[in-house]
Amino acid sequence: MGKHIKTQLDYDIINALAEELSKIDPENEVLERYLQMQNFEGAELRKLVNGFPWADKIPAVNGK
Secondary structure, X not given: OOOOOOOHHHHXXXXXXXXXXXXXXXXXXXXXXXXXXXXXXXXXXXXXXHOOOOXXXXXXXXXX
16 A cells, blocks of 8 residues: 655645634534644644634634
Protein backbone atom coordinates (compact mmCIF):
# COMPACT_ATOMS: atom_id res chain seq x y z
CA MET A 1 0.00 0.00 0.00
CA GLY A 2 1.22 3.43 -0.88
CA LYS A 3 0.88 6.61 1.09
CA HIS A 4 -1.46 9.35 0.02
CA ILE A 5 0.40 12.58 -0.64
CA LYS A 6 -1.70 15.69 -0.07
CA THR A 7 -1.39 18.45 -2.60
CA GLN A 8 -1.85 22.16 -1.94
CA LEU A 9 -5.34 21.85 -3.38
CA ASP A 10 -6.18 19.21 -0.74
CA TYR A 11 -5.07 21.57 2.03
CA ASP A 12 -6.96 24.50 0.47
CA ILE A 13 -10.18 22.46 0.34
CA ILE A 14 -9.80 21.23 3.93
CA ASN A 15 -9.13 24.77 5.17
CA ALA A 16 -12.05 26.28 3.25
CA LEU A 17 -14.44 23.61 4.53
CA ALA A 18 -13.23 24.08 8.11
CA GLU A 19 -13.72 27.83 7.82
CA GLU A 20 -17.26 27.59 6.46
CA LEU A 21 -18.30 24.83 8.86
CA SER A 22 -16.94 26.68 11.89
CA LYS A 23 -18.98 29.75 10.87
CA ILE A 24 -22.21 27.80 10.47
CA ASP A 25 -21.89 25.24 13.27
CA PRO A 26 -19.01 25.92 15.69
CA GLU A 27 -20.05 22.93 17.84
CA ASN A 28 -20.01 20.43 14.97
CA GLU A 29 -18.95 16.95 16.13
CA VAL A 30 -16.88 16.18 13.04
CA LEU A 31 -15.03 19.49 13.22
CA GLU A 32 -14.35 18.85 16.91
CA ARG A 33 -13.01 15.36 16.17
CA TYR A 34 -10.58 16.72 13.56
CA LEU A 35 -9.48 19.56 15.83
CA GLN A 36 -8.69 17.01 18.57
CA MET A 37 -6.40 14.91 16.33
CA GLN A 38 -2.93 14.69 17.83
CA ASN A 39 -1.01 14.68 14.56
CA PHE A 40 0.34 17.17 12.03
CA GLU A 41 -3.02 17.68 10.31
CA GLY A 42 -4.79 18.33 13.61
CA ALA A 43 -2.17 20.84 14.69
CA GLU A 44 -2.34 22.69 11.37
CA LEU A 45 -6.14 22.78 11.54
CA ARG A 46 -6.03 24.15 15.11
CA LYS A 47 -3.61 26.89 14.02
CA LEU A 48 -5.90 27.83 11.15
CA VAL A 49 -9.08 27.86 13.25
CA ASN A 50 -7.42 29.83 16.06
CA GLY A 51 -6.86 32.63 13.55
CA PHE A 52 -10.57 33.06 12.80
CA PRO A 53 -12.26 36.08 14.43
CA TRP A 54 -15.00 33.74 15.70
CA ALA A 55 -12.58 31.20 17.21
CA ASP A 56 -13.84 32.05 20.70
CA LYS A 57 -17.19 30.46 19.73
CA ILE A 58 -15.61 27.09 18.87
CA PRO A 59 -15.60 24.89 22.00
CA ALA A 60 -13.01 22.45 20.62
CA VAL A 61 -10.52 25.30 20.32
CA ASN A 62 -11.10 27.33 23.47
CA GLY A 63 -12.07 24.49 25.81
CA LYS A 64 -15.55 25.73 26.66
